[in-house]
């Protein structure tokens with residue numbers, strides 16, 4: 001049984017809906033989130049800590065909203081900014097000006113089961129940037145530490161006035177091809193979302209490992 005490590009019920013709902021086979025269970029564990037400009041090292045450290053805590057295979061999900069004109073803010077600070085500034089005011093800040101406020105949602109899934117992975121063929125040769133990051137390019141990561149596999153999903157869209165009552169977090173202000181994520185059900189959101197895309201990469205690798 002794979003532990004999906006998160007304190008966020010919305011993430012678990014989407015992961016369970018995507019995997020749909022009872023193979024995951026939530027591990028409500030609040031791992032230490034290091035300060036970093038990207039999601040990968042946060043997720044990788046979190047996965048090692050969660051694996052040591054659980055003693056069983058874990059999948060950590062670190063996500064964020066990156067607004068182009070705010071140079072990627074709130075990015076890795078999305079949870080803190082949601083709690084403090086709030087979704088509506090982030091939307092107002094992002095929409096200031098005439099251009100459409102372009103943004104991306106990113107999700108990084110970090111898998112750790114304590115086993116060393118086969119390091120060949122080289123992930124860079126396979127064009128797998130996330131896997132390349134997993135094999136020791138994360139700043140400060142000790143190459144002798146527990147190996148972590150990373151899977152990234154990205155979706156682009158624009159920031160709009162809040163619409164819809166589904167989803168969670170920034171979903172009401174994130175529009176993708178005319179529909180906000182809060183106007184989609186979990187299935188529709190998973191088909192296009194950052195989390196759905198990261199889960200697709202993860203499940204493909206997990207099935208063939």
Ligand code: ITT
Nearest residue numbers: 006007008061062063064078079082168169170171
């Ligand atoms: P865990 O760390 O326990 O998993 P969290 O909610 O703190 O839960 P993050 O650290 O990844 O999760 O913070 C991500 C922030 O971005 C947080 O404010 C979420 O509500 C928001 N977020 C993440 N995925 C989202 C999604 O699919 N739709 C809308 N908002 C999302």
Ligand code: NA
Nearest residue numbers: 007030033079
């Ligand atoms: Na968090």
